[in-house]
Amino acid sequence: MAAGFVSLFALSITACGDSDSLPAAVGVDLSSSSCFANVSESSAALSSSLVATSSSAKVSSSSETVVSSSAKAVSSSSSAESSSSEPALSSAEGVSSSSVKSVPGSSDSGVCTNCDSFTAADPVLVENGGKGSVTTYGSITAKETSLGGACNYGQTNIQYYAAIHVNVSPGDDKGPWDGGAACGGCVHVKAKTPDGWKEVTVRITDRCPDANCGVDLGGAPASDIMGIQVGRYYGEWEFVSCEGVEGVWGDSTSIWVKEGASEFWSIIQVRNPKDMVKKIEIRGLESDETYTLEMVIGTENFWTVPVAVLKTDNRYRVVVTYRTGTDDEWIIKSSELAVPEANLYLYEHRKE
Helix, strand or coil: CHHHHHHHHHHHHHHHHCHHHCCHHHCCCCCCCCHHHHHHHHHHHHHHHHHHCCCHHHHHHHHHHHHHHHHHHHHHHHHHHHHHCCCCCCHHHCCCCCCCCCECCECCCCECCCCCECCCCCCEEECCEEEEEEEECCCCCCCCCCCCHHHCCCCCCCCCEEEECCCCCCCCCCCCCHHHCCCCCEEEEEECECCCCEEEEEEEEEECCCCCCCEEECHHHHHHHHCCCCCEEEEEEEEECCCCCCCCCCCCCEEEECCCCCCCCCEEEEECCCCCEEEEEEEECCCCCEEECCECCCCCCCEECCHHHHCCCCEEEEEEEECCCCCEEEEEEHHHHHCCCCEEEHHHCECC
16 A cells, blocks of 8 residues: 555656656646646545555555556656657657647647747658758748848748758758758648648748758748748758749749849840759750759859850750749840840740
8 A cells, every 4th residue: 555655756846846747647637836836735635545445465566557547657658759850850859749749649749738839859861851950040921032041042022932951960961951952842731730730832932041950931931831830840852843832923924134244244044944953055956955954052043154155145045944844935136145234035036
């Protein structure tokens, strides 16, 4: 009898100091103002039960069963939390066990508590995406459109936008940003919330400023996922095509020529692309010339136009290859690529 009573009393005392260590089945209110009062009530109730029982052996057996069930519940709770708090890290590595909690028996439900306080950790790469922290840098009330960010798009009308992580571990440059190669691509993001998984698709216009960032959402998509409770959420993301996605288009697809361009120097970028740009080629219409453009080092999301093209006034096919989907193709006179801030819309330069 005494052993069972002491064990359950000790379990209750421990729970007052660590709310995550007590299974819900014990029924103790763990708020700071009432925890120990409820422990006393629970102890008194157990004492009465023990006195009322006619067989000390049965009471002792019952007490041991309660403690055993409680221990199993603790083990089950720990297992569920570990499953729902990906990327999996041990508590010794600094992950709070209360950051993300799955509903028991529903590890994929996306339901969590303290959802805005996911513990910062390095993002994890998976095939065609990643998982880790989902944060916000935009105003969830004003829901501003993107200012172009590190992708150098300038002022846009894009409402659904985000930044993507540069690194996996701090300073390694192994994230999908890749010097601006991720610019213009779209990412489908889902995050755990008190209501379960919430999802949104965004266009990448910037790189993360946060060492532990995975995806950093602009105002409108952050509001869709986080409501008014902004913070660091656990999320997962996948790269997708931008075709047919509302909110990620600021204008029609175009080739934009950087300011300062001339017949001696010009760099270009694709604005409002179908997906991230993988390759740009300039092919002669009256000749067999083919030039594969190189990305500019240090000026993210721009491609260098060969001087040999700028020195002519020939017509060329400019073929843009995307990560997914079909290519886009412009018919352009080389002199157009030397006009500073020219915005060459695809619908005005369709291939013949």
